[in-house]
Amino acid sequence: MIPFNKPFLSGNEYENIQKALSSGKLSGNGHFTDCCHKFFENRYHIKKCLLTTSCTDALEMSAILSQVQPGDEVIVPSYTFVSTANAFVLRGANIVFADSMAENPNIDPKSIETLITSKTKAIVVVHYAGVACDMDPILKIAHQHGLFVIEDAAQGIDSYYKGKPLGSIGNFATFSFHETKNIHCGEGGLLAINDDEYIRRAEVIWEKGTNRAAFYRGEVDKYNWVDIGSSFLLSELNASFLYAQFEQIQFIQSKRKGIWDAYYEGLNVLVNQGDINLVPLPEYATNNYHMFYILCNDLNDQKGLINYLKSKNIMAVFHYLPLHISPFYANEHTGGELKNSIYFSERIVRLPFFNDIDSGQIEYICDQIITYYSK
Numbered sequence: 120m121i122p123f124n125k126p127f128l129s130g131n132e133y134e135n136i137q138k139a140l141s142s143g144k145l146s147g148n149g150h151f152t153d154c155c156h157k158f159f160e161n162r163y164h165i166k167k168c169l170l171t172t173s174c175t176d177a178l179e180m181s182a183i184l185s186q187v188q189p190g191d192e193v194i195v196p197s198y199t200f201v202s203t204a205n206a207f208v209l210r211g212a213n214i215v216f217a218d219s220m221a222e223n224p225n226i227d228p229k230s231i232e233t234l235i236t237s238k239t240k241a242i243v244v245v246h247y248a249g250v251a252c253d254m255d256p257i258l259k260i261a262h263q264h265g266l267f268v269i270e271d272a273a274q275g276i277d278s279y280y281k282g283k284p285l286g287s288i289g290n291f292a293t294f295s296f297h298e299t300k301n302i303h304c305g306e307g308g309l310l311a312i313n314d315d316e317y318i319r320r321a322e323v324i325w326e327k328g329t330n331r332a333a334f335y336r337g338e339v340d341k342y343n344w345v346d347i348g349s350s351f352l353l354s355e356l357n358a359s360f361l362y363a364q365f366e367q368i369q370f371i372q373s374k375r376k377g378i379w380d381a382y383y384e385g386l387n388v389l390v391n392q393g394d395i396n397l398v399p400l401p402e403y404a405t406n407n408y409h410m411f412y413i414l415c416n417d418l419n420d421q422k423g424l425i426n427y428l429k430s431k432n433i434m435a436v437f438h439y440l441p442l443h444i445s446p447f448y449a450n451e452h453t454g455g456e457l458k459n460s461i462y463f464s465e466r467i468v469r470l471p472f473f474n475d476i477d478s479g480q481i482e483y484i485c486d487q488i489i490t491y492y493s494k
């Protein structure tokens with residue numbers, strides 16, 4: 120079976136874990152956490168980074184930092200992972216789902232505008248497949264109405280919007296280092312804070328509601344319970360693994376580009392025949408080669424192709440089921456049909472994508488897809 124994903128080792132993970140073990144500190148906020156923070160802050164022009172145990176946790180921190188209260192409304196795309204919405208539901212927010220654009224699965228700025236009310240507190244955007252949302256019109260709406268903008272950049276590492284790194288644009292941004300992402304440590308995440316005034320509070324929430332970070336810096340002589348918070352820190356074991364991956368990011372990204380380009384060339388013939396479609400990259404965005412997905416012509420084709428590939432030992436997969444019609448939230452959703460969210464849900468097929476996949480395997484996968492469409 121060619122799996123959909125296989126966690127990649129870049130080479131120095133064992134050595135770094137060894138160093139962490141002999142350092143005598145394995146809990147969070149140690150040497151490797153610091154290395155990861157500095158790396159990310161410098162490379163992506165982010166004011167303050169905090170490693171978390173997942174992107175889900177980073178989203179929960181951003182919901183606390185946005186001071187979302189019960190009854191507040193938060194605008195979230197329907198076409199996303201549950202954590203994007205769940206983090207705000209945990210604070211008592213009502214989720215107002217926005218549709219995707221017609222051109223790609225990202226949130227449609229025009230649909231956001233129609234959803235703003237006096238209760239709106241924040242807009243959450245998701246850079247699907249690491250391709251930037253159209254941030255300028257979204258920031259404009261947010262500024263007009265005094266709203267927070269949170270980037271769910273779980274898939275968005277090393278990608279750019281008009282030259283700006285994803286994750287450096289909103290008030291807060293969240294990244295995932297889950298093993299299915301470009302850079303990983305099994306499970307892990309990061310909160311980016313781009314607004315100076317929230318850095319102190321973020322550190323407190325990160326450290327279970329205490330001012331321990333300030334204590335470690337020698338700024339206070341005792342640490343105390345000062346706010347709400349949780350145990351959001353990543354262990355040094357994971358951080359040491361993660362730092363080994365950070366150091367190899369250029370190599371990892373170039374490998375992924377090779378895979379993406381090979382799929383693109385291999386499947387071009389089907390695009391030309393109209394059997395499948397590919398989503399074009401907007402002129403304002405870059406590709407970070409997070410995933411390779413195709414659009415089938417309809418739901419039947421999506422199911423048929425996935426099943427056919429499974430019979431040929433290839434794990435291709437669909438993606439999100441729209442959250443506005445999910446078992447948990449369908450009854451709460453009062454907005455429209457959100458046709459584009461459903462459209463992408465019924466057409467996207469993601470192909471196996473991991474750094475060690477070889478050109479023979481990619482060729483085999485493309486051949487099988489071509490065979491499926493020749494029948």
Ligand SMILES: *Cc1c(COP(=O)(O)O)cnc(C)c1O
Pocket residue numbers: 172173174175176199200202203245271273274294295296297307308
């Ligand atoms: C992967 C992903 C998440 C969740 O990341 P975890 O680190 O597993 O919590 C959230 N949002 C999006 C868009 C994702 O792709």
